[in-house]
Amino acid sequence: MTPPTNPEESTAIRAAVRAHYGARAADGPASPCCGNPDSAPALATLYESPDVANLPADITGLSLGCGDPLALASLEPGQTVLDLGSGAGLDCFLAAQRVGPTGHVIGVDMTPAMLDRARANARRLGMANVEFRLGEIEHLPVADASVDVILSNCVINLSPDKPAVFREAFRVLKPGGRLSISDILAERPLPESVRADLRSWASCVGGAIPAAEYVAALEAAGFVEVRVERQFGAEEAGLEACCGNDALPVFSARITARKPVSAPLVE
Numbered sequence: 252m253t254p255p256t257n258p259e260e261s262t263a264i265r266a267a268v269r270a271h272y273g274a275r276a277a278d279g280p281a282s283p284c285c286g287n288p289d290s291a292p293a294l295a296t297l298y299e300s301p302d303v304a305n306l307p308a309d310i311t312g313l314s315l316g317c318g319d320p321l322a323l324a325s326l327e328p329g330q331t332v333l334d335l336g337s338g339a340g341l342d343c344f345l346a347a348q349r350v351g352p353t354g355h356v357i358g359v360d361m362t363p364a365m366l367d368r369a370r371a372n373a374r375r376l377g378m379a380n381v382e383f384r385l386g387e388i389e390h391l392p393v394a395d396a397s398v399d400v401i402l403s404n405c406v407i408n409l410s411p412d413k414p415a416v417f418r419e420a421f422r423v424l425k426p427g428g429r430l431s432i433s434d435i436l437a438e439r440p441l442p443e444s445v446r447a448d449l450r451s452w453a454s455c456v457g458g459a460i461p462a463a464e465y466v467a468a469l470e471a472a473g474f475v476e477v478r479v480e481r482q483f484g485a486e487e488a489g490l491e492a493c494c495g496n497d498a499l500p501v502f503s504a505r506i507t508a509r510k511p512v513s514a515p516l517v518e
């Protein structure tokens with residue numbers, strides 16, 4: 252079992268993650284998650300949808316994801332969608348195209364420079380049905396039971412308090428609402444040396460937990476029909492070069508889950 256982080260560690264992790272992604276946002280396009288352009292996976296590898304090719308290259312160039320959370324999301328016109336850790340906004344823009352003018356997409360990110368990029372991109376694309384909010388995914392600035400589908404791409408591994416993220420996701424989803432995530436999971440609990448390394452955390456490795464722990468945390472928050480599908484190995488997901496480790500015990504997975512239509516009665 253992966254030990255929880257204490258409050259001091261959590262504060263240091265959040266600061267390191269915010270600094271890392273603030274720098275990525277400032278670097279401009281073609282700046283991959285783990286800092287080595289040679290390791291960046293092609294978007295055509297990560298994304299199943301051909302829609303991604305229709306967005307400007309400098310917008311898709313700041314994609315820092317590890318999969319395609321829209322692939323299993325089955326978005327429909329008119330839905331409200333929330334993207335946890337929206338970065339420069341790519342998944343929000345793809346979602347906005349699918350939910351159409353009667354739908355609404357909210358991206359939440361804790362890094363101001365990323366929000367600036369995302370808002371500038373939305374203006375440039377003329378997308379009126381997307382908004383970006385500053386906030387932490389452990390304390391979502393989103394109303395209760397207001398969202399049909401939650402997306403997230405390579406973000407929850409970065410949170411030092413994953414149970415809080417899943418409780419918040421459950422709170423903001425409508426009854427019957429769904430979660431469709433791409434994220435980095437660990438083959439087994441990571442060694443303390445990796446978990447204590449802030450650069451590893453910021454690079455989407457140090458905070459990865461095993462699938463069984465991830466599933467247990469989702470179920471503890473109240474989610475049902477939790478499914479995990481392994482998708483890419485560390486190298487394919489662009490992670491290997493970041494940490495100077497030849498055989499990172501992590502992989503990219505798709506995780507889906509649902510909030511029950513009626514919550515169980517609590518005595």
Ligand SMILES: C[S@@+](CC[C@H](N)C(=O)[O-])C[C@H]1O[C@@H](n2cnc3c(N)ncnc32)[C@H](O)[C@@H]1O
Binds near residue numbers: 269316336389403
């Ligand atoms: C690896 S990037 C992924 C960005 C985007 N989802 C994508 O696919 O391009 C991680 C993003 O999550 C944000 N983030 C990390 N931890 C967060 C947290 N606890 N609350 C809100 N945002 C967070 C970072 O600021 C960064 O923009």
